[in-house]
Amino acid sequence: MMPFRFEWLWSDVLVWLLVAGAVGLALYTRARPHLRAPWSRVARSPSGMAAATVLVPFVLIGLLDSLHYRAALPSSDGKVIYATAVRSALDRVLEPLRATREKTYSAPFATHLYAKETVQLPDGREARIYPRLRHGGAHLADPHAERGRDVALKAFRGLTFALMLWLVVVIGVCAMRARHTAADIESVWRGIWQGRSEVPWRAVFCALGMLFVVIGPVIALAPHYHVLGTDKVGQDVLYQALKSIRTGLVIGMLATLVMLPFALVLGVMAGYFKGWIDDLIQYLYTTLSSIPGVLLIAAAVLMMQVYIENNSELFPSTEIRADVRLLALCVILGVTSWTGLCRLLRGEVLKLREMEYIQAAHAFGVSHWRIMMRHLTPNVMHIVMIALVMDFSGLVLAEAVLSYVGVGVDPSMISFGTMINSARLEMAREPMVWWSLAAAFVFMLTLVLAANLFADAVRDAFDPRLIIAGGRP
């Protein structure tokens, strides 16, 4: 008997296929120096590597949140029944955050609710007071006197632990480099610190240090306090922010994955065949791109909503319905956004097809299909790579706007968009509830900024025009 049963949602399957594909691609690239070269240029970019360091925890959280299961319920007669609620591995890790629901709003590190409530005092009188939280700071006997000290102490403990871990990582990397280059560890350290190492370890260590400084105290404090407060229904905001990461990542990655085959096949075909095929494909993408993006997405999502409402029997649980909606949103975003990349690829292939090696292939009698597959596609892959990483941050931002317009993810799915949407009216409250928005802002900014910086590093490394010109213009 298993204590749980894996529940593979559609988006999970695609995410893990994507991971498998990425690993496969990495192994393939590793063995081929000409493919490895641009990546080693990325590895030499300080901002790119620092951004990658920040992205790693986001990706890990996203992957952990893509492992769904249903727990077995305790039963007496030996028959195994699984709970209807679908949870993810991240939920399991964050159980102390997920389960500690309060009644309603509470500020970060608060020990009392944010709103007054009428309660019965022990002597039978009624009074309006701020009641104690059920979980936040519940271990304190006298919160007003002890809280500041307790928070500082716990944060300090977390910080010390994080810094020690950071030192271990730094020394470990230095030792490895030292063994690799047969130098002593001190000179390796000095080289890194003065920025002379080939891979900019200094930037990586700085980024890692900043991450640890933030994460350490939060991990130490999160089981005892609501570090980012709670929202209207009393749910921990930190939990929501962490759950939002997966939604953003899934949209950013799967939408580009949907877009890719359209753009690649049609773009290469249009550029290679020219003539009426080119005209037709150009007509197709002019038509699609002439419809304002948000409206086209809105129209498609509205129609999908009607379909889901009329066929609700196809979606047995809220999680599955939300997941299907998320996937459909990715597909819609992908189908509506392939035109830009398609145009770029068509232009590049138009140039490539006149090159001598293609003419030689023609002379040898190589088939059209094979020329496109073997000779053209590999030579436009740098454009594809750049487009993939550049589009990611835009899609994460688009999700928030679309959710605000009401054509984003399912309202039951936690995402940055739904967080902002439900929190924006709280700004008008008196006193103001600011922590939900602040949390969404900080998490989104970190994710998108890191993605943008990484995308820039990838573009600089892959764009042949910039490399020939000797770096960034």
Added chain:
Amino acid sequence: MTAYIIRRLIYGVFVLIGVNVLTFALFFFVNSPDDVARAQLGAKRVTPEAVEKWKRERGYHKPLFLNEKSTGIGRVTETVFFDKSVRLFAFQFGASDQGRNIGYDISTRMWPSLAVQVPAFVIGLAVYITFALLMAFFRATYIDFWGVVLCVLMMSISALFYIIGGQFIFGKLWNLVPISGYDSGFDAIKFLALPVLIGIISGIGGNARWYRTIFLEEINKDYVRTARAKGLSEVRVLFRHVLQNAMIPILTGVVVVIPLLFMGALITESFFGIPGLGSYTIDAISQQDFAIVRAMVFLGSVLYIIGLILTDISYTLVDPRVRFS
């Protein structure tokens, strides 16, 4: 030139037909009018009579493409396709699903949209180009470096946060302007100032960086080196030579969006309560009024195609080398 424009216009009409067929397929094939009616009236427990009544009130009761019951030209014209799609070409938008006249709504609501969009566009363009020129002038110095860093930081912030933050700081904290609302005539200025300002600020990151790239690409060309070799000052090189030649790539991106200014800004208008076309669209989406969404899709496409043709014309004006055959 005239022949070229006429050819582009004809192509534009074909694109519009494509848009029309595409939206019709999206709105009537993915879900039949019956499905839409049921979803609007509340899913399962709806009587067929109620569905029929809903469809009849909104003109969805006719056959989609071919009316067998009618005679003559009516076989084609008395259909949903003719009523809801073909009529759009004559800008007859018809009635919304709530029964309002869409054409009238558009003609009254485009003015507030323009009042926000045109100043934001004009001032914004000037600000972006100024910033980009400054960064290009100080290229490869710390000013340039931190300028780019600031741009990347600013383009990583969601537009929603610019609006929320702006409303909070200027509206609530400093009490300079009302948070939302609209008024007619010159009283509108105090309502418009903040949306325009935020529209400009939220675009600085992406646009200034993009124009900077264009300027730097131009600066590395041979004619600029020649100009410097002649002894021209850097300022003169930048303004007389680089700026003029960088107009072509800038025009590509800018002229296309001018007609689309009519459509308004979706989230800005809805946040600030400006009764323009953007908030009209948002309301239509949240009320699932498909007739308005269809009309706005068509209008947006028309404006985009006009923008494309204007771009082509503007090329001939700024670049004498461009001749269309």
